[in-house]
Amino acid sequence: MRYRLLKHxxxxxxxxxxxxxxxxxxxxxxxxxxxxxxxxxxxxKATNFRNSHNKLAYAYLLTPSGIEAKTRIAMRFLQRKLEEYEALEHEIAQLRSEVAAAQAPAGEAVSD
Structure with missing residues (x-):
């Protein structure tokens, strides 16, 4: 959630x-x-401002360390998702092989 919050x-x-x-x-x-x-x-960093409805509100600004943190978090997230993607690719390839082997003719069919 930290990344999504920093991004927003x-x-x-x-x-x-x-x-x-x-x-x-x-x-x-x-x-x-x-x-x-x-x-x-x-x-x-939270800074005060007045919005159009004349109510006190805040603007949330990422600091330089916040920008760095967002980048680090994004890189870790991307690395984790790439690892998951590669594992899924491997699993899909295995399943395709199993399905292909199961669909291959197994010799002569038994007649009724």
């Missing part, structure tokens, strides 16, 4: 926590906890 914050820094919680499929409380953890790590 980098793309939509003025998104509300309610909107982010809906997009990520978590409760507002859980999202708030995660955002605060990112702020404590120094990956995100």
């Amino acid at each position: 914050l980098s793309e939509q820094p003025q998104a509300s926590q309610r909107h982010l919680s809906e997009v990520l499929g978590v409760s507002v409380g859980s999202l708030n906890y995660c955002v605060n953890a990112l702020i404590e790590r120094g990956w995100v």
Whole structure:
């Protein structure tokens, strides 16, 4: 979830926590906890601004260390998915061989 949250914050820094919680499929409380953890790590900086409805809101900006963290997390995710993809390719090749062997004629058919 960290990567998805960092990605959304980098793309939509003025998104509300309610909107982010809906997009990520978590409760507002859980999202708030995660955002605060990112702020404590120094990956995100929250700045105040006033939106068009004249309510106090925040813009969440990724810090340089947050951008680096997002990149590291993305690289680990990509590596894991590539390993899963290669394992699936191998499994599919094995299954195709088994199916081909099962469909090959096994000699003469027995007649009724």
